[in-house]
Amino acid sequence: MKRVVITGLGAITPLGNSVAEFWQNIIKGKSGAGPITKFDASLFKTRFAHEVRNFDAERYFERKEIRKYDLFTQYAVAASDEALADSGLDLGALTDAQRAEIGVIWASGNGGISTFEQQLEEFYEGDGTPRFNPFFIPKMIVDIAAGVISIRHRFYGPNYATVSACASSNTAIISAFDTIRMGKAEIMVTGGSEAAITKSSIGGFGASQALSKNNENPEKASRPFDRDRDGFVAGEGAGALVLEELEHAKARGAKIYAEIAGGGMAADAYHLTGTPADGHGARLGMEKALKDAGIAANKIGSVNAHATSTPQGDLSELNAVQSVFGDHPVLITATKSMTGHLLGAAGAIESIISALSVNTGIVPATINLENLDANAPQGLQIVTGNSVKTSQEFVMNNTFGFGGHTATTIFRKFSDTSD
Known part of the structure; x- marks a missing residue:
């Protein structure tokens, strides 16, 4: 089996919209929790979450393009762009043959849930005439983020999505790891994104008694292993990794963060x-x-x-x-x-x-x-x-x-x- 290393990282998180900011806040032990701002949560049993802050989609898309993509795809593009830049790959110099050796395996548990929710609300609040956004389906489906990353950079290698609920991203990373070490690609962009702080998501997880209800102290609500824990706190964002076959990475002088063992x-x-x-x-x-x-x-x-x-x-x-x-x-x-x-x-x-x-x-x-x-x-x-x-x-x-x-x-x- 070929050895596989990590040569690029990218992150959009409740603790920062870059890997450097995210990592520093993790080391400092900061919490990203706060009141929900994405919708009126005043009647919900849980009224807080870990939201991404100050995300500017226009940094990554033309303004007219943004409407084509659900937020989970926007997060995916932002994180993968950072990871690819971090990897030092000269994307503009790639031949088609080289692009065929680069693939994308991307994960999401919920995909475009906010798009799905919005479209159904608009339909049922209307006069019954079936008017739907032409981008409804491609915005919603879970695999679309992998497709968009591939299209954006003309990566012709293996391309698909993994869904295993909250294990989805690790499943994607293992799949990308296997793809490279079996010689089916030289580079894989992998990771996952989620934008599920929505009425239906928070309401659904709340109905299953999975969410914390510590509305008075959100920053203390996520308390793993503590005797007073009462459920998880929803978060959103994306993480991207560029995985690369070791000899390929060495040949181009890439920095290496770690090896996947x-x-x-x-x-x-x-x-x-x-x-x-x-x-x-x-x-x-x-x-x-x-x-x-x-x-x-x-x-x-x-x-x-x-x-x-x-x-x-x-x-x-x-x-x-x-x-x-x-x-x-x-x-x-x-x-x-x-x-x-x-x-x-x-x-x-x-x-x-x-x-x-x-x-x-x-x-x-x-x-x-x-x-x-x-x-x-x-x-x-x-x-x-x-x-x-x-x-x-x-x-x-x-x-x-x-x-x-x-x-x-x-x-x-x-x-x-x-x-």
């Missing part, structure tokens, strides 16, 4: 939205990722946990982590405490965090964890307070989704002499 996917096969107490599917995904990377669990320095701040899900994951790592003192962080839960884009921004973490040795802290749940396994080393600096060669990133999907990626500190 392995990926594992599995299923809980348990419940529509819940997770089993023992975290069976999570454990299987982590074990498969370790096997794929060819390493033992004691090689992992830190785990970026899925840890959405739901009562059942957090404990399930901790039980799975303990079953995989045993007495190995792996550090655990839960960065959704700062970003909120970006749903289908969560794995993408958390992969950026993981890549930078293994590159710098900095493990971000879990904020808002004041009183560990008494039912949590004993002896786990959850990073709280401030970020810590440590020596680590491997970082693991977990994501899980409604439907029982689990996807785990492993990032390795790059060394040209690595096996």
Whole structure:
């Protein structure tokens, strides 16, 4: 198998609209939560979220073009543009043959949900005449972001979308990783985007009792593993990674953030939205990722946990982590405490965090964890307070989704002499 490295990163997040700003706020332990501004949430049980701020679509599109794209696609283009610029690829010099070796695998859990919601509202508020926007379908479908990125840069390689709810981005990254290491492309743009802070999304997640209702103190609401957690806080944005075959990256003198060492996917096969107490599917995904990377669990320095701040899900994951790592003192962080839960884009921004973490040795802290749940396994080393600096060669990133999907990626500190 060919080796695969990360040569470009891009981010649109509640903590900043660039990777540099995002990473600095993660290290500082800032929260991106605040009152919902995208619609009138005054009658909703949950009235706050982690929104992207100061996003200017005109930086990326002509004004007349913006109406063609749902916000989740706009975020995807913005993040992928940053990642491609960061990679140092000379896009203008590419031949058609080279463009055929570059593909896009992009993820979203909800796609153009705001477009779907808006079009139905307009229809039912009208006189019954079926008047729909001609861009309705292409704005809404989940695969369109992958298509738009490809069209924008004339990338002719493999192009599709992955959907596995909140595991979608990690699924995309694993798929892109596999595509390169099997020799089916030299470069892949991958990641995920979500723009689901809408009435139907917040209302739907609220009806399923998944969202926090801590409206009085939004910045403290996302509190993974804490005894007082009461649900996740919705987030939005995008994360993009440029993956590249190692020898191709070296030949053009590209900077390398990290290497992707392995990926594992599995299923809980348990419940529509819940997770089993023992975290069976999570454990299987982590074990498969370790096997794929060819390493033992004691090689992992830190785990970026899925840890959405739901009562059942957090404990399930901790039980799975303990079953995989045993007495190995792996550090655990839960960065959704700062970003909120970006749903289908969560794995993408958390992969950026993981890549930078293994590159710098900095493990971000879990904020808002004041009183560990008494039912949590004993002896786990959850990073709280401030970020810590440590020596680590491997970082693991977990994501899980409604439907029982689990996807785990492993990032390795790059060394040209690595096996």
